[in-house]
Amino acid sequence: MQKTSDINVVETRALPSPAALLSELPKTEAQSDFVTRVRREIQRVIFTDDRRFLLIVGPCSIHDLEAGRDYARRLAALSREVADRVMIVMRVYFEKPRTTVGWKGLVMDPHLDGSHDIATGLRTARAFLREMLDLGLPTATELLDPITPQYIADLICWSAIGARTAESQTHRQMASGLSMPLGFKNGTDGSVTTAINAIKAAAQPHTFLGINLDGSASAIVTRGNPDCHVVLRGGSAGPNYSPAHIAQTEQLLAKAGLIKSILVDCSHDNSAKQADRQPDVIRELLAQIAAGNTSIMGAMIESNLAAGNQPFPQPREKLRYGVSITDACIDWTTTETLVRELHAALAPRFA
Ligand SMILES: O=C[C@H](O)[C@H](O)COP(=O)(O)O
Numbered sequence: 413m414q415k416t417s418d419i420n421v422v423e424t425r426a427l428p429s430p431a432a433l434l435s436e437l438p439k440t441e442a443q444s445d446f447v448t449r450v451r452r453e454i455q456r457v458i459f460t461d462d463r464r465f466l467l468i469v470g471p472c473s474i475h476d477l478e479a480g481r482d483y484a485r486r487l488a489a490l491s492r493e494v495a496d497r498v499m500i501v502m503r504v505y506f507e508k509p510r511t512t513v514g515w516k517g518l519v520m521d522p523h524l525d526g527s528h529d530i531a532t533g534l535r536t537a538r539a540f541l542r543e544m545l546d547l548g549l550p551t552a553t554e555l556l557d558p559i560t561p562q563y564i565a566d567l568i569c570w571s572a573i574g575a576r577t578a579e580s581q582t583h584r585q586m587a588s589g590l591s592m593p594l595g596f597k598n599g600t601d602g603s604v605t606t607a608i609n610a611i612k613a614a615a616q617p618h619t620f621l622g623i624n625l626d627g628s629a630s631a632i633v634t635r636g637n638p639d640c641h642v643v644l645r646g647g648s649a650g651p652n653y654s655p656a657h658i659a660q661t662e663q664l665l666a667k668a669g670l671i672k673s674i675l676v677d678c679s680h681d682n683s684a685k686q687a688d689r690q691p692d693v694i695r696e697l698l699a700q701i702a703a704g705n706t707s708i709m710g711a712m713i714e715s716n717l718a719a720g721n722q723p724f725p726q727p728r729e730k731l732r733y734g735v736s737i738t739d740a741c742i743d744w745t746t747t748e749t750l751v752r753e754l755h756a757a758l759a760p761r762f763a
């Protein structure tokens with residue numbers, strides 16, 4: 413008989429079940445309380461009465477755990493310093509969507525060598541998230557593969573669905589069952605309607621295919637996630653954080669019956685992938701806030717210990733410490749100065 417399936421499948425490798433990983437690396441009561449409290453605080457910043465500015469900041473991707481810890485310790489200290497006006501959440505991104513191909517993040521390839529040891533990737537991600545929470549640092553990530561959340565989502569305070577997947581029904585369904593506030597990016601073509609449609613879809617109940625905690629194929633039945641918002645990240649036509657773009661997004665949100673709450677990603681097409689333009693984007697947002705804007709509730713910045721990025725793949729021992737292997741970032745000193753500037757500029761709001 414002719415073979416009609418698995419023609420292009422080389423191998424299937426069994427993974428530990430989510431339940432096995434959760435029991436190997438359980439969360440403590442303190443971590444659970446922290447995640448619950450932070451999610452509630454973020455929800456209040458997005459939708460109700462917490463007037464702090466939500467700042468999602470950190471590396472484009474985590475590839476070196478020691479550098480990630482080094483960055484996190486600095487960010488935790490800075491976060492305590494500005495906590496009265498700025499709510500800092502660290503980008504702890506383990507899954508990277510690619511325009512064509514490239515390294516897909518620590519979950520998919522933790523050894524950075526194309527061996528794709530996903531079991532180790534999931535274990536590493538979970539262990540690292542626990543460390544972040546123990547530092548008192550809220551966690552943000554992009555959820556890309558629809559199975560990954562079963563292994564790590566209990567340790568995540570805020571998540572993103574990226575520009576390449578905001579239009580995907582699979583991701584909207586997944587979002588409908590997630591327990592944390594979540595930002596949908598506008599499409600890579602700049603379409604904000606994509607993100608708005610995603611918010612509407614994710615708020616509804618869904619039933620879809622997934623795995624349960626034991627790893628068995630299951631129909632997952634969700635309630636709908638009411639805590640989703642728009643993230644403006646620019647698009648193929650250029651940036652979308654100008655007063656005119658913000659006003660247009662407010663109108664689209666109002667027309668859809670959604671709250672006018674917008675987070676601006678200062679990176680990606682909002683800075684033409686020139687990382688050092690990100691401070692200017694923050695300054696423009698601050699100018700709009702000073703002029704009376706109330707819909708901009710936060711921003712995202714790609715930042716690392718050192719500026720820029722470095723070519724990848726290349727031998728691990730040749731990688732420069734604290735430098736991104738995905739998108740370029742601003743360095744720590746620039747980040748620290750910018751966050752303090754943001755904190756100072758927000759003083760009138762709390763006077
Ligand atoms: O944030 C990361 C990147 O912009 C995204 O993963 C796409 O990267 P690529 O265009 O280099 O594949």
Ligand SMILES: C=C(OP(=O)(O)O)C(=O)O
Pocket residue numbers: 472505509554573574575576597645677680
């Ligand atoms: C991939 C990312 O962003 P976007 O989906 O906006 O390209 C990201 O924030 O890492």
